[in-house]
Amino acid sequence: MTKYICIHGHFYQPPRENPWLEDIELQDSAYPYHDWNERITAECYAPNTASRILDGFGNIIKIPNNYAKISFNFGPTLLAWLEQKTPAVYESILLADRISQQQFSGHGSALAQCYNHLIMPLANTRDKYTQVVWGIRDFENRFQRQPEGMWLPETAVDLETLDILAAAGIKFTILAPRQAKRVRLLNGEEWEEVSGERIDPTRAYLQRLPSGREIALFFYDGPISRAVAFEGLLAKGEYLAERLLSALSPERDWPQLIHIATDGETFGHHHRHGEMALSYALEYIEAFDNVRLINYGEYLEKYPPAMEVEIFENSSWSCIHGVERWKRDCGCNSGLKPGWHQGWRQPLREALDWLRDHLINLFEEKASVLLKDPWAARNDYLEVIFSRSPESVQSLLEHHALKVLDQSEITEVLRLLEIQRCAQLMYTSCGWFFDELSGIETVQVIQYAGRAIQLAQELSADDLEEGFLTRLELAKGNIAEHADGRCIYQKFVKPAAVGLLDVGAHYAISSLFEDYGEQDRIFYYDIHRRDYRRAEAGKATLVIGRIEVSSRITLHSGDISFAVLHFGDHNICGGVRFFQGQKAYSLMTREMTKTFAGADFPETIRRIDRHFGASTYSLRHLFRDEQRKVLQQIVASSLREIQGTYQQVYKYHVPLMRFFTELRAPLPKGYLATAELVINWNLRQALEAEAPDMEVIGSLLNDARVFDVQIDAATLEYVLRQTVQRLAAAFRHHPAELDYLTRLEAIVELAICLPFEVNLWTVQNTYYEILHTIFPTVLWRATRGEEADHIWVDHFKSLGKKLGMAIPSS
Template sequence: MTRYLCIHGHFYQPPRENPWLEAIECQDSAFPYHDWNERVAAECYAPNAMARILCGDGRIVDIVNNYARISFNFGPTLLAWMAEKMPEVLAALVEADRQSCARHAGHGSALAQAYNHMILPLANPRDKHTQVFWGIRDFEHRFGRRPEGLWLPETAADTPTLEVLAEHGIKFTVLSPFQASRVRSLKGGPWSDVNGGRVDPSRPYLVKLPSRRALAVFFYDAPVSKAVAFERLLNSGEAFAARLMDGYDDARQRDQLMHIATDGESYGHHHRYGEMALAYALHHIETQQLARLTNYGEYLATHPPTMEAQIHERSAWSCPHGVRRWHSDCGCNSGSRPGWHQRWRQPLRDALDWLRDQVAPRYEAGLAPFLPDPWAARDAYIDVILDRSDTSVARFFEYQARRPLTAEEQVTCLRLLEMQRHAMLMYTSCGWFFDELSGLETVQVLQYAGRVVQLARNALDLDLEPAFLDRLEKARSNLPEHRDGRHIYLKFVKPAMMDREKIGAHFAVSSLFENYPDRARIYRFIFELEHRELLEAGKARLIVGRSKVTFEATRAADVLSYAALHFGDHNVNAGVQLFRGEEAFQQMLAEFREAFGRADFPQIIRLLDRHFGESNYSLKNLFRDEQRRVLNQILVATRDDLEARYRTITDQYLPLMRFLKDLNAPLPAGLKTAAEFIANAELRRQFEADNPDLTRLDVLVREVTEGGVELQRDVLAYAIKTHLDRRLERLTAAPEDGAELARTAGVAAVVRALNVEVNLWKTQNLYFQLLRDVAPGRRDQARAGDPVAREWLTHFVLLGECLGFNVNGLAA
């Protein structure tokens, strides 16, 4: 009897994009990363694509793609982010699926997922259909094949949901064993009660549906899955492998499948180095021939169900009360806030249901003059979401429209379709999962709702906001300062809403600090410059111009006039308005020129007020990332000034500081602060340089180590990572460059002595390429007596040792 093993990872992050920018803004809580997607990707998604296998002394002996040997699904909205921000990781996923197809008789290991993690049993029939359709279409776009299986968000299932999967040709899904109600042989006979997770997880089951369709279901092994997710099983690859092997039962006189399912983020994000435990366990099980690795598609093809099952309706893996976690105060929460309630969940869902049902018939009526089947058009709109190009949009209207549409009619259609997209995004499950109405995830779904409200106003001239706020008011926060849903919406959603003036203000203010090309993309907005005039006098700068701005998603466009004045430092004033014609614009331009020529800044402020009224903007109105970039630019001079002052102090008191050090006496607080500031600044500057002074670096490292200097570890770690990544990129491009290799090995040796924890993931990956593809040839040349190859190999071995590799096999 053969033992089969399948490990499934559900990889997902809630959409974090600003609904107006269609991008994630800087999230300080994710520091030193830009945002939480980037952080989780760096800790989990990327490491699993290049997972380290270690030898007994903890050094790297191999790097493998975990995804090629497990079953996995990624949320479509996460893949959309990855395609833009980490395309190399997405490419590794696609390659892993290709390899798994070759390994498993044409059955790929990747599964699709319902589009934006909506709890499908709580969705209306139309949304169920579109969520599955979009999930499948997104999968086809990314992986180039039809999916066999589909992951249900939170494994939330009921019969209508399974019907939709079967209707779309999905062969199987994965559920919690606690969702199984009863089972019996497909040949008939009595039903066996398997409530409480007592279903045998080692085989697939068939769920027969009222439509006479059927769907296979795999119920995962709950105890081992729980141990992976919550019991620190991933602390040891050996223990993980042993626990997986304990899941088999010799009493089963047949082939059996051991399979687990957890959040994929367990492997590296929730449990540090979890991806290495996974890689080791799979390597150990496979090399020792303890079990055969498989995936669900292959196992289903070779072991079709012999048992049928019935599931608990409206059940999920993360709520023992069915799916009440997403609509009521069922008692499920994070457990970190005793005494808090979640009574806000039902009023929130009621408010969103009301909003959805208000816009649905108006969406139909609004599109009917242009598109014969508005709901089929919504399904097909996924192809536009996946490709916003003019060609894609034209192709969509060619197939969907009754007749050729004017540009204005296309804008109306796109606004209504975007309204429907956001009306589904606002049901992303994370909005209800946690403890508090004002939490980030819930505010995110309220922002999607705010976008629906705005698009309804723009496309339908329909103001739903007052009635929507009345309903939100019934959702009560746990925090007195946030009161209720109305207050939270007005506090966090309303200020985040973008209109053409706010977007134009960003362009105007940022134009003072960046010389944009005539056609510039800022997030999902396209700016086409029609006129720009920049005037400068000392620190003061004035820019006056006009630009056409187009929102890529809806193709809505306006021409805006703007003016912005920078006095120096952080002092900026700007105004924006709709373009009022060439004559008015030239008159305004002449007035600003005349006032700036006289350096009459009070008059310029008055002109801003007169021409732009109350639409006055400053650095506070920049989008967060640009705001940080501009502030950093402004603060460079401040940082340089501080460094010069601190250096004066350290230079003046250096003899005293050395004397105190010889006596092992503590430095006074002021001197200690100055010395640490200068040491960190000089270290950072060395690593930011293309070729640091290794002699000076060595002295600095010895001084900070012996002097107990408090290092700015996060800042230095980032500078070192960036420096080493850049050096290894150069080295892989020109591996024959012995001088570059020697310098790189020297820097790595200094870094090792500095004892700062650095993310070496990319650096190690590049080194591994050289170790695999270049080093064997150089070793052979060195053994044949080539002195250049011998010297190259010496530096390469040193570099590998510094980067944590086992390079014993490279001895010349």
């Protein structure tokens, strides 16, 4: 009898976007990457699209797409980010599902997920339904098929949630073994208690639902899943494969399914090279004649449930108390510091529940005069979220509007629906999962609440913000400077909030440092330039202009005028206001232009204050990424001066420094600091060059070794990786040209000789592609006496050796 193995990866990141900009701003903790999504993609999501299987000598012999052979789900919000930021990774994930359909009798391995990972048993019925509908429709838009299974966030479950899944056409979901209460044969009479993880996980079970519907449940193998996540089972692929195979028992007389489930980030992010262990384990298992890899959809079709199960309601995989982790201080944590508590969980949820209920009242009151069925429109709003196009908005209104709406009414509908989207996102489970109220995940859900409040106050005179803060203040954190929820809201939510004037200010200030077109875009805001004037006096610059700013999400727009004075350093003074009419604009323009032309900068500032009042802005008001970019431009000349000074000091004193090393005497701290700065500066500059000078780099590395200088490995690795990837891309587009090949070979040789490891994943993928496409043809020509081809083959094989690739001997 054939036995089966299935590995499920739950790939997910919480939404990290600024709720006002709909994009992730710079996250310094993810350095050298821009943000944590980018970092985890580099460490996990991308490597699993092109993993490595090695031979006995440690050379790469295969580069498989792991997703094609496992069961997996990706959070919809994460897939949206991947589609926008790393389209190649995104397309590889979609491709893997298509490949899996060919391997598993037409059943794709991708599962849907409830939309934004809220804890379903703690949601109201309407929100549960929306989460399922949005999750399914997002899946269908991306994978172009209906999902058979759906992942429940944290596997948190109750019967109502399962009933909603079944009603939506979902055939199965996956739960933890401790969530099973009792089992019996289908239509049997006697129940067997299986609490305490005693359920046999090697088969599918049927859960009957109060409505009369049914859904299949799979309970993953708990001990093996925990060993993968926490006990080093990914140290070698053989360990994982043998542990899975050892779970098969000759005593079972049914087609056994050994299956595990874990966070997908386990394979590469939490455990370095975990994706390679996974690849090898899958290859290892496929070598057995009587064991097959399978996914849940195919197994369920072949072997429908023969047993019935009853679950523990309000249970999950990561809280032994059920779902208490997301509503009170139950003791489950991610590693509390001594003296810390999580008593903030309950008042946070209560504050959000209070806000949600008031937003429901606002939605029903306002939307009912514009939409036939406001809640049906909310469910269909996913199509607008998915594409953010005028066509999707028009389609939504055609189906749901009570009448032909004017522009202000369309904006009101979109505001109301966006409020409801934020009301979903503010319940994302990560907000309660970790230990501190001021953690980035918890701040994120509070920011979504803040965005919902802002939109609501544009539609209603009710002061929802104060009511919310009164309740949020009861949430007490563990860090004195972030005392409670009100404090955190004032520190991290209010400063992040953005309105049309803020976008106008960003445009005005940033226009000093970059060129905008007549039509441009800043995050999810469209900019139409109506007037723009620029004047310079010495180092100072004055810009005056008028723009129309329009939100691509709510279609709310505003006509904005501005004036900004830049003194040539970090001091910037600007004013922004809604357009007051052509007469006022012309007067402001004449006055400021005249004053600035006379180089009377104090008077120019006074006139900015006079015309714009309190609506004045500085460099601090730029959005974070642009702020850093501008700061780099402002300090660039100063840094060049500093660097030049240090270069001269280093050049002058290097003979004496060498003398110190010859005497084995420690370098004075001033010398050491100078050497460290200069060598790292010069190395970065050399590694960023279009054609890196190997001799210069070698000399710098030798100096670093001689003077015992600490190399900035993280920065230099990242910089060199970009250079390698650039040269690899050029070679990929011109594979037959020897010059591109030899340049790539030289930079790879440098990379493998450095005192730190350089990630060569991309260039290895490029090499593997060319090895199986171009190389056989060139090799064939080389064997027939073509000298140029023979030289190319020699260099190509040499590059492969440096990259650790297995190369055919002939």
